Amino acid sequence: xxxxxxxxxxxxLVFMSDTRTNAGLDNISTFRKMTVWEAPGERxxxxxxxxxxxxTQAVVSLxxxxxxxxxxxxxxxxxxxxxxxxxxxxAETMREVIEQHGDEGQRSDSPFGATxxxxxxxxxxxxxxxxxxxxxxxxxxxxxxxxxxIGEMKYGRPIxxxxxxxxxxxxxxxxxLLVSFDSTLKANLTVGxxxxxxxxxxxxxxxxxxxxxxxxxxxxxxxxxxxxxxxKDALDSLPAFSFPKKGS
Amino acid sequence: xxxxxxxxxxxxLVFMSDTRTNAGLDNISTFRKMTVWEAPGERxxxxxxxxxxxxTQAVVSLxxxxxxxxxxxxxxxxxxxxxxxxxxxxAETMREVIEQHGDEGQRSDSPFGATxxxxxxxxxxxxxxxxxxxxxxxxxxxxxxxxxxIGEMKYGRPIxxxxxxxxxxxxxxxxxLLVSFDSTLKANLTVGxxxxxxxxxxxxxxxxxxxxxxxxxxxxxxxxxxxxxxxKDALDSLPAFSFPKKGS
Numbered sequence: 483x484x485x486x487x488x489x490x491x492x493x494x495l496v497f498m499s500d501t502r503t504n505a506g507l508d509n510i511s512t513f514r515k516m517t518v519w520e521a522p523g524e525r526x527x528x529x530x531x532x533x534x535x536x537x538t539q540a541v542v543s544l545x546x547x548x549x550x551x552x553x554x555x556x557x558x559x560x561x562x563x564x565x566x567x568x569x570x571x572x573a574e575t576m577r578e579v580i581e582q583h584g585d586e587g588q589r590s591d592s593p594f595g596a597t598x599x600x601x602x603x604x605x606x607x608x609x610x611x612x613x614x615x616x617x618x619x620x621x622x623x624x625x626x627x628x629x630x631x632i633g634e635m636k637y638g639r640p641i642x643x644x645x646x647x648x649x650x651x652x653x654x655x656x657x658x659l660l661v662s663f664d665s666t667l668k669a670n671l672t673v674g675x676x677x678x679x680x681x682x683x684x685x686x687x688x689x690x691x692x693x694x695x696x697x698x699x700x701x702x703x704x705x706x707x708x709x710x711x712x713x714k715d716a717l718d719s720l721p722a723f724s725f726p727k728k729g730s
Numbered sequence: 731x732x733x734x735x736x737x738x739x740x741x742x743l744v745f746m747s748d749t750r751t752n753a754g755l756d757n758i759s760t761f762r763k764m765t766v767w768e769a770p771g772e773r774x775x776x777x778x779x780x781x782x783x784x785x786t787q788a789v790v791s792l793x794x795x796x797x798x799x800x801x802x803x804x805x806x807x808x809x810x811x812x813x814x815x816x817x818x819x820x821a822e823t824m825r826e827v828i829e830q831h832g833d834e835g836q837r838s839d840s841p842f843g844a845t846x847x848x849x850x851x852x853x854x855x856x857x858x859x860x861x862x863x864x865x866x867x868x869x870x871x872x873x874x875x876x877x878x879x880i881g882e883m884k885y886g887r888p889i890x891x892x893x894x895x896x897x898x899x900x901x902x903x904x905x906x907l908l909v910s911f912d913s914t915l916k917a918n919l920t921v922g923x924x925x926x927x928x929x930x931x932x933x934x935x936x937x938x939x940x941x942x943x944x945x946x947x948x949x950x951x952x953x954x955x956x957x958x959x960x961x962k963d964a965l966d967s968l969p970a971f972s973f974p975k976k977g978s
Contacts, residue, residue, distance in 0.1 A: 636884030640913035644958045645965050653971045665888035691973040710892045712967050716960035717893050720953055723904045725939040
């Protein structure tokens, strides 16, 4: 399993992904699920993936044109004229990969599917964010749906729904996401730290603040520890319930 | 879908269930999913169910011995000598019902399974709480797992994990559960108000405070409304995140 969130803010785009991959519960590894392409001053594109690791890695490799010699490589996503076209190219690449594995060779019980979040900006257009389904179709984030979650999304959703605010600063978005990831972590063993993040600042056309936050990170530890108390205080702040009197 | 929670507190047992039943998204009804049996001064047993409504209703009917004439009925759960035996009787009844539907007559794509929470107290023993799986086996709540959720449990779980406290008052437990149910409600259309609750006070051996809380309930409305603000305040109360400086 996996947990990734992509968010549209007034200030730009925020991405966070976990890094746990498992084939069964006894085969757990750490893999990067976030890929960033940059043509400084012209475009920045961030891709996150949930699902079959072989599929998502093959998609990234094909997009990077790693089948060609290094000197001939121009990643396809760096050549597409628009973010819509980028999403379409990625979706088509994934569909090809899945079809290939689905039709040929040995069969597997576990599905080859993957779900992707891709967002970024190309000079001349605003930042855009898409979610791509395993079937190859995709949807775009808008005012009504300003963020996408993929993977194990349920545990971490309520806090996002309640606390998301398009006007929030990147720092607050990272805090919110860490709380959402922490809730997920506590409930599902197949989502695990460290977490990769990337904050893309609108119109910068450069990779923004990014990094990796691990379990040993002091800030994450304090968020994880303090959040329980903060939630209890929040509950206490609500009006008290009283049982209706009999006969009333 | 459904959402039910059963909780062990120092003061007794708390139960809450939603009432939405759906066969497809266009066929939504309200059904009671909570059944309480009482032999005043001797025992009180509360049962909640998630899953196939026909199955769970058949289980309750069989437990009530509704196949007999009213004068001959002695609900089986009122005759069992211990709560463990009550759980076993209910589990066996459910297994019978599922097997019957599974082997005979027309087949259906949707499973006949159901998951149950049953808790209560019989004079001479402490209150006990069980979760019964569709397969007919069951587990008991203990110190490490002091509450059970059935149905659509993921959205409402993080707040329970964080804020549950065995020493809490019934009123606070209801408040906590309403927040948990509200989070679920906001995310899954197939969980719906009104919510039924029952607070069984340990050693009372009588039905405790119980009732139904609907969307129009003023207290529920204020919890639902204020919780968003309380969560935002809770987030604000956490230390601010700052991006690591380059080169550090």
